[in-house]
Amino acid sequence: QKEVEQNSGPLSVPEGAIASLNCTYSDRGSQSFFWYRQYSGKSPELIMFIYSNGDKEDGRFTAQLNKASQYVSLLIRDSQPSDSATYLCAVRDNYGQNFVFGPGTRLSVLP
Amino acid sequence: EAGVTQFPSHSVIEKGQTVTLRCDPISGHDNLYWYRRVMGKEIKFLLHFVKESKQDESGMPNNRFLAERTGGTYSTLKVQPAELEDSGVYFCASSRGFRDTEAFFGQGTRLTVV
Numbered sequence: 001q002k003e004v005e006q007n008s009g010p011l012s013v014p015e016g017a018i019a020s021l022n023c024t025y026s027d028r029g030s031q032s033f034f035w036y037r038q039y040s041g042k043s044p045e046l047i048m049f050i051y052s053n054g055d056k057e058d059g060r061f062t063a064q065l066n067k068a069s070q071y072v073s074l075l076i077r078d079s080q081p082s083d084s085a086t087y088l089c090a091v092r093d094n095y096g097q098n099f100v101f102g103p104g105t106r107l108s109v110l111p
Numbered sequence: 112e113a114g115v116t117q118f119p120s121h122s123v124i125e126k127g128q129t130v131t132l133r134c135d136p137i138s139g140h141d142n143l144y145w146y147r148r149v150m151g152k153e154i155k156f157l158l159h160f161v162k163e164s165k166q167d168e169s170g171m172p173n174n175r176f177l178a179e180r181t182g183g184t185y186s187t188l189k190v191q192p193a194e195l196e197d198s199g200v201y202f203c204a205s206s207r208g209f210r211d212t213e214a215f216f217g218q219g220t221r222l223t224v225v
Contacts (some may be wrong), residue, residue, distance in 0.1 A: 033136070034213060034214075036216075042218070043202060043216040043217060043218050043219050044202070044216050045216070046213045046215075049213055052170075065216075086155065090214075096143070097136075097159070097160050097166070097206070098144060098156060098167055099144065099156070099204070099214050100145070100156060101153055101154040101156070102153065103152070103153035104153060104154075
């Protein structure tokens with residue numbers, strides 16, 4: 001059973017701080033890793049994806065991947081109240097191209 | 112470019128009735144996925160189509176659920192007969208199918224079985 005784990009939160013950070021979201025996965029054959037943001041009552045929307053070890057930056061967001069440790073994280077710099085949402089980690093395997101989602105971490109950015 | 116669209120957005124039905132959910136993927140996307148989020152739980156995979164073929168249906172909870180994708184275009188997910196535990200939000204997503212391409216999600220269908 002392929003599993004993706006995240007802390008459910010809520011994770012509370014003050015406005016302007018760095019929010020750090022973590023995700024671990026069980027399938028070593030996983031190739032691609034995605035971070036989605038989901039506002040309450042809305043559909044998930046992609047923030048960014050990563051498939052090489054190391055860091056990938058996009059604006060205020062940085063994804064970090066460590067395949068040896070089977071760990072992927074998302075850093076949000078200069079957090080804003082509008083960043084308050086549930087962040088979903090999704091892992092795509094090497095074979096079926098299926099996406100397996102973690103339970104999501106609820107982030108609350110306090111003004 | 113139109114996104115993934117789902118119909119209906121909400122459905123309230125009685126236990127034992129039948130409901131059919133529809134998903135229109137983004138044009139040209141061979142991969143179509145159905146997911147379900149039950150209240151307070153994570154998004155769970157139901158099944159995956161590649162064109163009109165079922166690539167993986169390991170997440171389908173039982174034989175009350177039937178998914179089709181005729182002609183490799185839109186897909187339907189039928190629940191017959193519906194049970195109370197089927198309530199939740201059903202998401203459809205589509206992707207082109209390459210390793211590093213994302214899945215685009217529809218707005219979801221909120222199903223309530225009473």
